[in-house]
Amino acid sequence: MSTLAELFGLDSNASTDDLQQAAVMLPDIRDYHAVPVSVTPEIAGHWLRRNDSNRPIRKKAIAQYVNDLKSGNWQQNGETVKFGRTGRLLDGQHRIAAIAASGIAQSMLVVTGVADEAFDTIDTGRRRTSADVLIIEGTGTFEARIAAAALPMIMNYRCGLLPHSSTRYPNHELLSCWMGDAQVRTSSQFVAKLPHRMVPISRAKALFLHWAFSWRSPSAADSFMDGLFGGDRLEKTDSIYHLRERLLLDRLDRRASHDGAQLHACIKAWNAARAGKKISSWRPLFPASNESFPEISP
Incomplete structure (x- = not known):
């Protein structure tokens, strides 16, 4: 040199x-x-x-x-x-x-x-993805892919943005979020173990939601996701029941649903469940055209 x-x-x-x-x-x-x-x-x-x-x-x-x-x-x-x-x-x-x-x-x-x-x-090799970086840090491949898609939503939310905003973050910031927030890793492990058949929403969205809900109540966050993915012990007046039915129907009919609409409905279903509110349809959960993104109830 x-x-x-x-x-x-x-x-x-x-x-x-x-x-x-x-x-x-x-x-x-x-x-x-x-x-x-x-x-x-x-x-x-x-x-x-x-x-x-x-x-x-x-x-x-x-x-x-x-x-x-x-x-x-x-x-x-x-x-x-x-x-x-x-x-x-x-x-x-x-x-x-x-x-x-x-x-x-x-x-x-x-x-x-x-x-x-x-x-x-020059520069023809594939750049390392955020999933690659997590795998290098010792995260399993399946879990790393879920987390890589969820981390931008978590970082958006922490910054006061809508979780489904299209903001891009460099790998080192995503890794810092992963390493610095124990709840992210706990939620990732929980979501990776949810049922694999007929999932109502992507696991990345489930990870974001479980993380956000866990700050309010870890046990309630577990129960919400268990109900949404498993469908066990749900009453027909439960918000989670109607949310699950609509999301699964969308998947069966191959109807595209906006990421923001799905997250919006999940948060409203959480809020209704936390308030003990009974509903008879999925319609109150999904956003109207002029409806603001909901806050998460404690």
Whole structure:
């Protein structure tokens, strides 16, 4: 591994301005080198001009990287910035754009002299999903897949958003939620053991609901999910009975039901059960067009 000073024949005590100018010229090095660089927003701006015929910039990716930089959650994972022999930026455009946009410098390992024809082989591997990250942490595959789909709902709810909002969270934030909230893991284990035949809702939604309900009453949360998935000992005036009937009928008829509508109905059924309220139909549970998302009763 080389240093900027060595590549450009600078004194070991070279000034910051000299090193910055060397970094700006680094893409012009045609030989293969790996060089650690403190990439400032100014350097990033110069390097982005080398971004020729790369993939379209994804604004969401840049916004997430900027957020990570500003919040101190930026992770050094060994990925490099790569320049071709012609000085073309081959890999790292989103990370570099985030440094330019955030105004925050970041240390990066830069590789020069990569054959430009190797561009098609860069970044073709599948990115790790949140389920992959949970599996690496020791969670079983089945449970990890359920949790990966439920964690965004839990994090939305904790942030005051609707649980079914389409907010995306990076893997390290999802993992932090998983590791930092014991109730999430308890609910995940409970939901994974529920009956597997004719499930009324997805296990991810069940995990979110069990987690949210458990903060009110763990035993009542268990009973609610047991009734919803198993159907045992339900009376025809129970809110859970009518909720289960409607959800199963939707599945049998292959009727699509909005995620928010299902969660809305489940929460209203919980609220009715907690209040001891008897109902005779599923209709009061599902939302009207102008109805706000319900609060969860204690």
